[in-house]
Amino acid sequence: xxxxxxxxxxxxxxxxxxxxxxxxxxxxxxxxxxxxxxxxxxxxxxxxxxxxxxxxxxxxxxxxxxxxxxxxxxxxxxxxxxxxxxxxxxxxxxxxxxxxxxxxxxxxxxxxxxxxxxxxxxxxxxxxxxxxxxxxxxxxxxxxxxxxxxxxxxxxxxxxxxxxxxxxxxxxxxxxxxxxxxxxxxxxxxxxxxxxxxxxxxxxxxxxxxxxxxxxxxxxxxxxxxxxxxxxxxxxxxxxxxxxxxxxxxxxxxxxxxxxxxxxxxxxxxxxxxxxxxxxxxxxxxxxxxxxxxxxxxxxxxxxxxxxxxxxxxxxxxxxxxxxxxxxxxxxxxxxxxxxxxxxxxxxxxxxxxxxxxxxxxxxxxxx
Amino acid sequence: xxxxxxxxxxxxxxxxxxxxxxxxxxxxxxxxxxxxxxxxxxxxxxxxxxxxxxxxxxxxxxxxxxxxxxxxxxxxxxxxxxxxxxxxxxxxxxxxxxxxxxxxxxxxxxxxxxxxxxxxxxxxxxxxxxxxxxxxxxxxxxxxxxxxxxxxxxxxxxxxxxxxxxxxxxxxxxxxxxxxxxxxxxxxxxxxxxxxxxxxxxxxxxxxxxxxxxxxxxxxxxxxxxxxxxxxxxxxxxxxxxxxxxxxxxxxxxxxxxxxxxxxxxxxxxxxxxxxxxxxxxxxxxxxxxxxxxxxxxxxxxxxxxxxxxxxxxxxxxxxxxxxxxxxxxxxxxxxxxxxxxxxxxxxxxxxxxxxxxxxxxxxxxxx
Numbered sequence: 095x096x097x098x099x100x101x102x103x104x105x106x107x108x109x110x111x112x113x114x115x116x117x118x119x120x121x122x123x124x125x126x127x128x129x130x131x132x133x134x135x136x137x138x139x140x141x142x143x144x145x146x147x148x149x150x151x152x153x154x155x156x157x158x159x160x161x162x163x164x165x166x167x168x169x170x171x172x173x174x175x176x177x178x179x180x181x182x183x184x185x186x187x188x189x190x191x192x193x194x195x196x197x198x199x200x201x202x203x204x205x206x207x208x209x210x211x212x213x214x215x216x217x218x219x220x221x222x223x224x225x226x227x228x229x230x231x232x233x234x235x236x237x238x239x240x241x242x243x244x245x246x247x248x249x250x251x252x253x254x255x256x257x258x259x260x261x262x263x264x265x266x267x268x269x270x271x272x273x274x275x276x277x278x279x280x281x282x283x284x285x286x287x288x289x290x291x292x293x294x295x296x297x298x299x300x301x302x303x304x305x306x307x308x309x310x311x312x313x314x315x316x317x318x319x320x321x322x323x324x325x326x327x328x329x330x331x332x333x334x335x336x337x338x339x340x341x342x343x344x345x346x347x348x349x350x351x352x353x354x355x356x357x358x359x360x361x362x363x364x365x366x367x368x369x370x371x372x373x374x375x376x377x378x379x380x381x382x383x384x385x386x387x388x389x390x391x392x393x394x395x396x397x398x399x400x401x402x403x404x405x406x407x408x409x410x411x412x413x414x415x416x417x418x419x420x421x422x423x424x425x426x427x428x429x430x431x432x433x434x435x436x437x438x439x440x441x442x443x444x445x446x447x448x449x450x451x452x453x454x455x456x457x458x459x460x461x462x
Numbered sequence: 463x464x465x466x467x468x469x470x471x472x473x474x475x476x477x478x479x480x481x482x483x484x485x486x487x488x489x490x491x492x493x494x495x496x497x498x499x500x501x502x503x504x505x506x507x508x509x510x511x512x513x514x515x516x517x518x519x520x521x522x523x524x525x526x527x528x529x530x531x532x533x534x535x536x537x538x539x540x541x542x543x544x545x546x547x548x549x550x551x552x553x554x555x556x557x558x559x560x561x562x563x564x565x566x567x568x569x570x571x572x573x574x575x576x577x578x579x580x581x582x583x584x585x586x587x588x589x590x591x592x593x594x595x596x597x598x599x600x601x602x603x604x605x606x607x608x609x610x611x612x613x614x615x616x617x618x619x620x621x622x623x624x625x626x627x628x629x630x631x632x633x634x635x636x637x638x639x640x641x642x643x644x645x646x647x648x649x650x651x652x653x654x655x656x657x658x659x660x661x662x663x664x665x666x667x668x669x670x671x672x673x674x675x676x677x678x679x680x681x682x683x684x685x686x687x688x689x690x691x692x693x694x695x696x697x698x699x700x701x702x703x704x705x706x707x708x709x710x711x712x713x714x715x716x717x718x719x720x721x722x723x724x725x726x727x728x729x730x731x732x733x734x735x736x737x738x739x740x741x742x743x744x745x746x747x748x749x750x751x752x753x754x755x756x757x758x759x760x761x762x763x764x765x766x767x768x769x770x771x772x773x774x775x776x777x778x779x780x781x782x783x784x785x786x787x788x789x790x791x792x793x794x795x796x797x798x799x800x801x802x803x804x805x806x807x808x809x810x811x812x813x814x815x816x817x818x819x820x821x822x823x824x825x826x827x828x829x830x
Contacts, residue, residue: 171732174732175732197729197767198732198766198767198768199767364539367538367539371535396568397568397569398566399566
């Protein structure tokens, strides 16, 4: 491999793939980035065996070739060089990559590309095309609600991704709260539903730039996102997503509150300063058109805030995990939020006013 | 205690003292902040038993009193309140501080002020007065070179602080490198030399604002800095500072290099990306007016940069700890640096060109 490349271009390519470089790994080659130079193009690859990101950047390729190099070290160097033109050449026998930039000369130890693990290609599958701004928005609106990667029920660590007729639906839950976002798409002939890892979706959302559309190829076990400057591969999560429809209250709610987002967000945040010192529980209590948000802990004391609401139905007292409540209050980009409640022990729905395609279902905490 | 106070004023007071709140402590009250309200003034105190910071802020005091409150929790609340006027009242019997701000009401558990440990007052001592910009600059130019707090030779964890006639001298060393900064002051009658903890100096440097002068009172074992809005107390470090004068080469150097700061800084930074993967050693080698900076490691490879220098004397090869070299290159605010060398195994001096009052002495690493 021998090539001349712009430092800025190489840096942007490395930044594209670096999140797929394995952070902690028992397989040293996964800390490397795979570089393949061919006919005016340098391809960069990184994988942590869960997802893979690929990216192509233009280069003046003098000799085709393929090699793997320590990702973090190379990125640090490329980031710190002060000249703009870089020269790269491999010595395949000695397994060395020589780099020259400005007055600097580096020889990095490499590992051969043959040892680099490959994810199987996504060949056949259903091909979809979505508006990238829609997809990015839908991902951001939902991934926060999935269970953390430490969760034993693996299906909850992903986002349920369903395409049906003219609707794309994303659902995420950690079994205590659930978020649903529905987007309108061009009608598809064949629907599909899969559970996709949050890491892959996070990278798709991060790497969407100014392209208009994102191509998605979904096979039985894998998914491929084609962006303007990158490809993201990921395994699908196997298993059955919980029947989330059953959790969503279907009858007309007995009680509704309309509340200013900014008011309830800032009040809940302050009260949660108290709540988090203990079991992280906040109690919500209404008296006419006042909502009182309260936390009481043994150790640090008591906090209480009052927020004006527009209420229909009876007064109620209900308790939530403060963190789960805040998660949605921070995401919902709407001036007014609507709370739909039935009883202190049943699920509450929160949604932006005048929005039917985005809502949050949160289970209350039983009073002790 | 009962008072009304501006939220912004209370917040700025808390930010002033918070660095002295003990981060990890076996004495729970050290996580608290001491508040004393008296005659239109709220005094705030925090200590980790090594340093103490005090600060006064104006308040509408309705009833004098004194109490201690969890510092982190109170600061979080004060930071997040959206109204600007706060009402605070203690219930001494129940040991509770009630806070009202906007629509929020909080009751925080407190600990009585009697349990709060006090540092002995600095009463008698030598009184000094320095320009605050001079002091701030001198602290920033030196503290980085002291040994970390984990160092067993405690005297090296502080900064040597010497006042003699019309000179203030600050010296810091970790036994492998040494920095000296001399400032001109009004001639004093009585000189003094002490070792001051870096934490106290760091706080002085942080809290100096637009005041012109800083008052310093130094007693046998303690020091007090009086700033415009705060007081900083600290113990002095006991013991003998190493005879640093002996380390500073006194003869005319055999070799000098003049080099652009920006060039040697960026080159050393890049080469250190390689060096830090191993023993962190960089070798500097001259050939006529070229300086080559090199690092060779078993694991990752080799890096080499060339920098133009203006040289007097013979060519030489010398090795340094890359981190210690970078520490000074990053601090020295001068376009040109001068290196003064004698031999590969003796101390090298680095100083900004045309600057006699600031220099760095770095011990080379013996070639293996």
